[in-house]
Amino acid sequence: MLIFAHRGVSAIEPENTILAFRAACTANAYGIEFDIHHVDGQLIVIHDRYLDRTTSGSGLLIEHTFAQLRQLDAGKGTIIPTLGEVLTAVANQCVINIELKGMEIEDISILFKCLDNAKKVLKLNFKNILLSSFNHHLLQAIYRQRPEFSLGALTAALPLNHAKFAQQLNAYSVHIVVDYVCAEFVLDAHQRGLKVYVYTVDKLSDIKRMKVIGVDGIFANNPKQAQLHLNQLNLK
Numbered sequence: 001m002l003i004f005a006h007r008g009v010s011a012i013e014p015e016n017t018i019l020a021f022r023a024a025c026t027a028n029a030y031g032i033e034f035d036i037h038h039v040d041g042q043l044i045v046i047h048d049r050y051l052d053r054t055t056s057g058s059g060l061l062i063e064h065t066f067a068q069l070r071q072l073d074a075g076k077g078t079i080i081p082t083l084g085e086v087l088t089a090v091a092n093q094c095v096i097n098i099e100l101k102g103m104e105i106e107d108i109s110i111l112f113k114c115l116d117n118a119k120k121v122l123k124l125n126f127k128n129i130l131l132s133s134f135n136h137h138l139l140q141a142i143y144r145q146r147p148e149f150s151l152g153a154l155t156a157a158l159p160l161n162h163a164k165f166a167q168q169l170n171a172y173s174v175h176i177v178v179d180y181v182c183a184e185f186v187l188d189a190h191q192r193g194l195k196v197y198v199y200t201v202d203k204l205s206d207i208k209r210m211k212v213i214g215v216d217g218i219f220a221n222n223p224k225q226a227q228l229h230l231n232q233l234n235l236k
């Protein structure tokens with residue numbers, strides 16, 4: 001079972017920061033997951049639409065300029081990183097799952113520009129990039145414009161047609177919440193040729209259930225701990 005560091009090693013370092021992503025590389029995570037928003041012409045790495053929970057700032061992200069956002073402390077004295085900075089820090093060290101949160105279809109060209117630049121400058125291999133979103137319209141638009149990118153279709157529900165929506169989006173993987181994933185969903189996804197990645201899985205009992213129902217990967221806040229749990233189960 002593959003392990004993605006959810007928002008980096010967010011159990012130990014401030015989430016969605018370079019510190020958390022470097023820790024994920026040190027922990028030998030298979031991949032890193034993080035969230036991006038388009039603000040003031042830039043793609044920035046942060047989870048919430050509001051600044052209050054994870055930074056020294058407050059209020060809506062989009063009511064700030066990029067310069068104002070860069071003055072804030074995102075934890076342990078680090079700044080809110082840009083997508084470009086994160087790619088520079090971790091390109092080709094592991095799989096990079098970019099979750100598109102605060103973005104419109106018109107903003108996709110900025111994402112492509114950033115990825116294309118990283119390919120040129122950092123020799124970023126697009127095989128290591130997985131673009132995911134709960135906004136399925138965005139994923140559809142990406143596939144139509146740049147089908148070379150692997151897509152992860154997110155759901156926080158157990159849809160009536162199981163993983164059919166992800167197949168319709170030409171996704172590589174379907175990312176489902178731990179609360180609703182079940183054996184039927186995993187079987188359906190596999191029959192459609194999709195990988196199943198589940199969020200957020202930290203507890204031993206949840207990891208055990210994921211193993212039993214045959215999921216392909218998990219998003220964990222502490223990938224090292226999750227790997228230890230997994231090793232323990234593999235020994236049995």
Ligand code: G3P
Pocket residue numbers: 006033035047099132154175199219
């Ligand atoms: O991408 C998986 C997971 O991160 C989705 O939920 O709220 O943690 O971004 P959230």
Ligand code: CA
Pocket residue numbers: 033034035099
């Ligand atoms: Ca996320």
